[in-house]
Amino acid sequence: MNRLKLxxxxxxxxxxxxxAVWDAYFMANYDNVExxxxxxxxxxxxxxxxxxxxxxxxxxxxxxIYGYGLELRNFTxxxxxxxxxxxxxxNIEELTKQAKDHYAKNITVSENFCKLKLQQITRSAExxxxxxxxxxx
Amino acid sequence: MNLEQLESAINEAKSIYEAxxxxxxxxxxxxxxxxxxxxxxxxxxxxxxxxxxxxIVTALVTGLSVVL
Numbered sequence: 770m771n772r773l774k775l776x777x778x779x780x781x782x783x784x785x786x787x788x789a790v791w792d793a794y795f796m797a798n799y800d801n802v803e804x805x806x807x808x809x810x811x812x813x814x815x816x817x818x819x820x821x822x823x824x825x826x827x828x829x830x831x832x833x834i835y836g837y838g839l840e841l842r843n844f845t846x847x848x849x850x851x852x853x854x855x856x857x858x859x860n861i862e863e864l865t866k867q868a869k870d871h872y873a874k875n876i877t878v879s880e881n882f883c884k885l886k887l888q889q890i891t892r893s894a895e896x897x898x899x900x901x902x903x904x905x906x
Numbered sequence: 907m908n909l910e911q912l913e914s915a916i917n918e919a920k921s922i923y924e925a926x927x928x929x930x931x932x933x934x935x936x937x938x939x940x941x942x943x944x945x946x947x948x949x950x951x952x953x954x955x956x957x958x959x960x961x962i963v964t965a966l967v968t969g970l971s972v973v974l
Binding site: 789790792793794796853854856857860861863864867868871875878879881882885886888889892893895896897899900901903904905 | 907911912915918919922927928929931932935936938939940942943945946947949950952953954956957959960961962963964967
């Protein structure tokens with residue numbers, strides 16, 4: 770019976786793609802800080818929606834959100850076996866940078882743009898948070 | 907976020923733009939954002955698959971340890 774179990778388990782290893790198995794088995798574990806920074810991007814983007822009728826406050830808010838996005842990208846970047854989370858960090862940083870740059874280049878920005886951009890950031894950060902939070906313990 | 911939700915958000919932004927409630931440069935910026943959102947969805951799915959595979963492999967290794 771034990772030999773049969775061993776045969777079944779060994780076969781499973783053989784039939785799963787080798788690199789994928791290796792990558793998955795040795796992937797970086799759940800990281801409290803990584804999760805917290807992602808949550809900070811999402812939460813602050815949710816709060817910032819209240820200020821969308823005020824250009825100066827919104828500009829400051831987007832600068833701050835970009836700071837959190839950059840922090841996420843930098844934090845995830847050099848953790849070994851963490852390339853998927855690092856990609857998400859880089860994506861979120863890019864999204865926050867788009868908004869920050871738009872405010873830097875324009876002296877008037879519509880309230881609708883502010884709200885829609887914050888929704889993009891919120892949705893993306895939430896998506897990232899779901900998978901970052903589910904990493905192996 | 908799934909691709910259906912993303913499509914709905916894209917349509918909403920398009921309607922707002924067509925109603926003249928955001929400028930062309932704002933709409934362009936939002937479209938660039940939707941591209942990034944799509945990549946976020948794909949990258950998140952990749953990480954999710956890896957997490958699922960990790961659970962399987964960990965269970966197999968644990969099982970093997972018991973057997974051996």
